[in-house]
Amino acid sequence: MNNFKIIPLSAAYAQQIRNSRKDQYGHNVIEKVATGLGPCRVSLKPFERNVDNRLLFTHSPFEADNVYNQPGPVFIHAKEVEAYNDIYRFPAEIKANKKSFPLTLVGYDDAQMMVLTKLVGDDDVEVLINNVFDSRPDVAFLHARNAQACCFICKIERRQ
Numbered sequence: 001m002n003n004f005k006i007i008p009l010s011a012a013y014a015q016q017i018r019n020s021r022k023d024q025y026g027h028n029v030i031e032k033v034a035t036g037l038g039p040c041r042v043s044l045k046p047f048e049r050n051v052d053n054r055l056l057f058t059h060s061p062f063e064a065d066n067v068y069n070q071p072g073p074v075f076i077h078a079k080e081v082e083a084y085n086d087i088y089r090f091p092a093e094i095k096a097n098k099k100s101f102p103l104t105l106v107g108y109d110d111a112q113m114m115v116l117t118k119l120v121g122d123d124d125v126e127v128l129i130n131n132v133f134d135s136r137p138d139v140a141f142l143h144a145r146n147a148q149a150c151c152f153i154c155k156i157e158r159r160q
Contacts, residue, residue, distance in 0.1 A: 001088075002088050002089065002126060002129070002130060002159065003129075003130050003133050003134065003158065003159050004088070004129050004130065004133055004142075004156050004157065004158060004159050005087045005088055005156070005157050005158075005159050006044070006084060006086075006087045006088075006089070006090060006091065006154055006155075006156055007087070007154060007155040007156070007157055008041060008042050008043070008044050008083050008084040008154050009041040009042050009059070009074070009076065009083075009154075010042070010083060011042060011080070011081075011082070011083045014041075014042045014076045014077075014080075014081075015080065017029060017055060017057055017076065018055065018076075018078070018080070023057035023058045023059065024058070024059065024060065025058050025071065027057065027058050029055050029056065029057045030055065030056040030057070031053055031054070031055050031056075031078050032053070032054065032056065033050060033051070033052070033053055033054075034047035034048065034049050034050065034051065034052045034053070034054045034075075035049060035050070036049065037049065037097075037100050037101070038054065038075045039075075039091070039093070039094055039101070039153065040054070040075060040076050040077045040081060041059070041074045041075065041076055041152070041153065041154065042076050042077065042081055042083050042084070043077065043081040043082060043083065043084055044084040044091040044093075044094065044153070044154060045081075045084075045091070045093055046093055046094075046097070046100070047075070047077075052077060052078075053077070053078035053079070054075045054076065054077060054078055055075065055076050055077070055078050056073055056074075056075055057073070057074065057076075058071050058072065058073060058074075059071065059072070059073075059074045059152065060072075061143055061152045061155055062112055063112070064112060066111075066112050066113070068108065068112060068113065068114050070152070072150065072151050072152060073151055074151060074152055084154075088159065089126070090125050090126050090129065090144075091154075094144075094153070095124075095125050095126070098120075098121075098122065101146065101153075102120070102121075102146065102147035102148050103119075103120035103125055103144055103145070103146070103147055103153070104117060104118065104119050104120065104144075104145045104146075104147040104150075105117070105118045105120060105125070105128060105129065105132065105142050105143070105144060105145075105156075106118075106142060106143045106145060107132060107136065107138075107139035107141070107142050108139070108140060108141055108142070108143070109138050109139065109140050110140045115136070115138050115139060116132065116136060116139055116142075118132065119147055120147070125144070129142065129156055133158050140158070141155060141156060141157050141158070142155070142156040143155055143156070144156060
């Protein structure tokens with residue numbers, strides 16, 4: 001059994017972005033047909049190139065402003081989608097496509113200070129997450145990021 005849970009962007013947050021067409025920084029949201037796979041940060045599923053409309057906006061995955069805030073670009077579907085709900089497994093389509101979704105895990109302590117970085121590479125991301133949470137009590141949560149683009153994919157918390 002995995003000792004973690006996946007936290008996508010919430011459907012309510014995504015709906016706020018869709019309705020306001022502004023991100024949390026007041027930037028205009030950009031809507032375009034998908035040219036890449038993404039993934040959508042709500043459903044955590046890849047986009048279908050040249051078919052899906054997606055919204056691009058700036059997002060910070062932190063609850064408090066700090067030196068590791070790392071706001072950056074993320075994509076969501078332009079239309080409402082179901083939030084990722086298989087929260088005790090890492091999204092299979094992302095995990096299986098290491099070429100399109102090279103991953104880095106970044107660990108933070110309770111004060112949201114970075115305490116770990118781990119390139120996933122050819123390793124199994126679920127095994128790495130479990131190992132981090134088993135061996136590093138100082139890691140309160142992880143962010144999965146694209147190792148090439150550095151953009152945030154999802155938050156990973158310890159399973160309670």
